[in-house]
Amino acid sequence: MTAAVLFENVSRHFGAVKAVDAVDLEIAAGEFFAMLGPSGSGKTTCLRLMAGFEQPTHGHIEIFGETAEGVPPYRRSVNTVFQDYALFPHLSILDNVAYGLMVKGIGKEDRRKAAEDALAMVKLPGYGQRRPGQLSGGQRQRVALARALVNKPKVLLLDEPLGALDLKLREQMQEELKSLQKSLGITFVFVTHDQGEALSMADRIAVFNDGKIQQLGTPEDIYKRPQTRFVADFVGSSNVLSSATCAKLGVAAKAASLRPEAIAIGTSWAEQLSLPGTVTARSFLGATNRISIDCSGEKIIVASPAAMPVPDIGAAVQLAFSRNDLHLMEEA
């Protein structure tokens, strides 16, 4: 099957800055794909390379089997939902949504109908006569979505789509985007710096840092089996155990990751690994207690369910965890 988006050894350099550096990427048709990373990691440049706003310095890009480099944005079957929505302030909502059809020369009546259908799809029926300035942030975002989807793109690109919304609205939009994507069957590629957003929405995630993909996999892979220290640290906050600590546990590895919620304090039994340590800090986070423990110089964070007893600061404790939760990493 042809990939929706294919990057072969793609680089985009701005002078000496390697914004995207030798990236290989294959996004399957119909996939909900997330590009996750801190700002300046190259994820947005990758999105702009797909949209056609940037051209690669080296490498080859294909969109549904068609070579994309050198093709301007207006000749790609790809549409973008911009971070600031970029609604046209001088046009009504209906004209905004119908814009793509208008420039393609589709008749007035047909495009009005298509635009109204698209507005109904994003749950804004009857908003057509308003102006962008009269809508709230969440409504503008839906308009931006309708304006992109009305063109029936093969790939929809979303640049930090939920970044400007408040928490409640963001959670609601996450679900809506997900169900919209499933019902339309269009490939969605979205960029985010929010690991929770990427984990909850995406089928697969590419974690970016310094213009390179650090790890590519399903949310569960990325979360439970981080391959590098950067991924372990950026996606949630895994503990990274040094090779010395690994040796103490009878495991030979350069480094290993261990999620805070996989560790129990106190009881341990035969099949589990255990480490002695001293409690140095604790804080109440609602559903969990976050406890910092010093294990002979190595700081380990434990997320303990709120129902469990909390040891005092300075108390000597035993940490217990299953060998399966300890993930060995290639690099230190």
Place this chain on the structure above:
Amino acid sequence: MRSDRSTSAPLGLKIAAIGGLAFLHIPILLIFLYAFTTEEKSYQFPPPGLTLQWFTVTWNRPDVWAALILSVKVATIATAIALVLGTLCAAAVSQTRFFGRETISLLVILPIALPGIITGIALRSAFSMADIPFSFWTIVLGHATFCIVVVYNNAVARFRRVSGSLIEASMDLGADGFQTFRHIILPNIGTALLAGGMLAFALSFDEVIVTTFTGGQQSTLPIWMLEELIRPRQRPVTNVVAMVVMLVTFLPILAAYYLTRDGDQIAGAGK
């Protein structure tokens, strides 16, 4: 209370304000008044009598018409050149980054800061050195130098408020460069261009100094008026023309003022 905003200003301040406004505007009213006087050789006060005959005389003077038509032609073409070049320059400076951008921005604005006489002398010697005969087109070129500045200044301020992602969004939705300009850029900068164009037209229409240096035998309306003042015959004709010039330049400037006043609400409102 002293701090109350509704307290009226001290009497001295009021008199000073009225005096200042009177000093500015009474001479202009006198120009209007003498357009109706019956005495044609000197400006004696009060006018011995009032008449409308100078409007007829002015209407029938071919030299007035020649000067007026020349002025309108020059102003129109200079404004058209300024609209195209000023807009392009504003687009380049505000939408892209390149080496020397700030310098170019300064160089474009410079002609309006320079005294007209320097622009005039510079253009005159440049035209002579290049062996370009002084003609209608040299006047147009001279006027275009400062008309571009006015259009540029108006356009660049508006361009800065049109966010770059609007242009990308238009391209993304399938519009090529021309469609993007027509449907997105032009509606957002349209009023700024109209205002800039009107100001440019008004500036060109009453320009004297640069015209003196770049014109050949033909005289534009302000130059014609200057020449006419020296002649003691049919003086009120000049006053009639002055009235017309004032109305022709005042109305566009007023319109430009109202068009740009609310400009903040036009572009960037979608952000």
